[in-house]
Amino acid sequence: MKLREKISLEEVCGQTFKIRVVEASEYGKAAFTHYLHNNQNDAAQFYRKEAIQHVKRALEYKYPNDDISSIEAEEALHYMLFDFKKDVPFPEPAKPKFEFIDLFAGIGGFRIAMQSLGGKCVFTSEWDEQAKKTYEANFGEVPFGDITKEETKKFIPDGFDVLCAGFPCQAFSIAGKRGGFEDTRGTLFFDVADIIKRKQPKAIFLENVKGLRNHDRGKTLETILNVLRNDLGYFVPEPQIINAKDFGVPQNRERIFIVGFHEGTNVSEFEYPKPLDKKVKFEDIKEKKVPPTKFFLSTQYLQTLHNHKARHESKGNGFGFEIIPDTGIANAVVCGGMGRERNLVIDKRIKDFTPTTHIKGEVNREGIRKMTPREWARLQGFPDSFLIPVADASAYKQFGNSVAVPAIQATAAKILETIL
Numbered sequence: 001m002k003l004r005e006k007i008s009l010e011e012v013c014g015q016t017f018k019i020r021v022v023e024a025s026e027y028g029k030a031a032f033t034h035y036l037h038n039n040q041n042d043a044a045q046f047y048r049k050e051a052i053q054h055v056k057r058a059l060e061y062k063y064p065n066d067d068i069s070s071i072e073a074e075e076a077l078h079y080m081l082f083d084f085k086k087d088v089p090f091p092e093p094a095k096p097k098f099e100f101i102d103l104f105a106g107i108g109g110f111r112i113a114m115q116s117l118g119g120k121c122v123f124t125s126e127w128d129e130q131a132k133k134t135y136e137a138n139f140g141e142v143p144f145g146d147i148t149k150e151e152t153k154k155f156i157p158d159g160f161d162v163l164c165a166g167f168p169c170q171a172f173s174i175a176g177k178r179g180g181f182e183d184t185r186g187t188l189f190f191d192v193a194d195i196i197k198r199k200q201p202k203a204i205f206l207e208n209v210k211g212l213r214n215h216d217r218g219k220t221l222e223t224i225l226n227v228l229r230n231d232l233g234y235f236v237p238e239p240q241i242i243n244a245k246d247f248g249v250p251q252n253r254e255r256i257f258i259v260g261f262h263e264g265t266n267v268s269e270f271e272y273p274k275p276l277d278k279k280v281k282f283e284d285i286k287e288k289k290v291p292p293t294k295f296f297l298s299t300q301y302l303q304t305l306h307n308h309k310a311r312h313e314s315k316g317n318g319f320g321f322e323i324i325p326d327t328g329i330a331n332a333v334v335c336g337g338m339g340r341e342r343n344l345v346i347d348k349r350i351k352d353f354t355p356t357t358h359i360k361g362e363v364n365r366e367g368i369r370k371m372t373p374r375e376w377a378r379l380q381g382f383p384d385s386f387l388i389p390v391a392d393a394s395a396y397k398q399f400g401n402s403v404a405v406p407a408i409q410a411t412a413a414k415i416l417e418t419i420l
């Protein structure tokens, strides 16, 4: 049997060589999965070299006494293309209409929206290991890591149509002047702008917290717009605050959307999507069966939350939690610490449950519980086929950080109308 037939895709892709191979290169698995997904298009050339090296390292690990050449590794890689099946919950469209890249990808909220519109993702980056796990389970591709590194940026292919990025908001240290491209150096926006400058995509779609509008007394947004419009020459209409609840999810979540068009597209006007006439209530997304021992709060813990809230309110602080009635909509999700309990749900079915020793103290009789990870997924508009392979604590954080998919999709549809 030839060497190439003696190593399987599962061995290279899965856990078998995890410690040795992953430690050897932080780009190996990302390049390998990106190569498999892009072997039919021009982007493959950007991943080929590192993908071969990844297979070579796996072969060397499996056959320590053999002298493995790059040619043999490449043969093995190509052999794997026969076995490669895109049987993941969210495969790329069979006949893509456009290409996009997914920066600060999180768990792929942008990707679901863009794929649903016929997009093919040709590059993705996210550095959080738990988020990568969720991303890989759903799309079969491992994101590249730190996007500020040149080694990461060099993998980004040329010629894609849309750049998507929900980048974290950071102030620029610009004293008294309207900042330009160089003044944003050292921030994540600089890296986004740098990629736009190098790759010149037809359109850009940036998402951020609503607070970006007034961040640093409006200077942060002003600098971003100045760089995009004046330094990079994009047509950027006035950014828009979009509320997720207007697009079919029961969540009051406002985010700022910034879109832009390359001057070569000749786009000079753009209309953001209008709110849909579709109101969804929490009861529409409520899980039918919820394990009582896992999500319902004990009387004792509920009291702790009440006390915590009262203490903070008496000091004028904002801590609070909201109990969402069935007919209501949740307020934007806040992650971390006690904030995780921000959205509690009344679920009267608790009356049918007998409290067990799993819950410290007795289950509260009001039927108040946390939302389940699946309910969080639905709150953000993720389809139920979306896999949640991580522990609940990570899932809460990931959905909280993510985008409301339907709001992204409605806006992306408008972008595509203008450039395709």
Ligand SMILES: C[S@@+](CC[C@H](N)C(=O)[O-])C[C@H]1O[C@@H](n2cnc3c(N)ncnc32)[C@H](O)[C@@H]1O
Pocket (backbone or CB within 6 Å): 104, 105, 106, 107, 108, 109, 110, 125, 126, 127, 128, 131, 145, 146, 147, 148, 166, 167, 168, 188, 398, 401, 402, 403
């Ligand atoms: C606001 S979240 C975006 C979530 C994403 N839009 C989604 O749908 O899940 C920002 C993400 O950027 C990631 N991130 C922050 N700095 C990064 C960096 N330097 N390189 C790669 N990812 C980074 C964070 O781990 C986080 O998941």
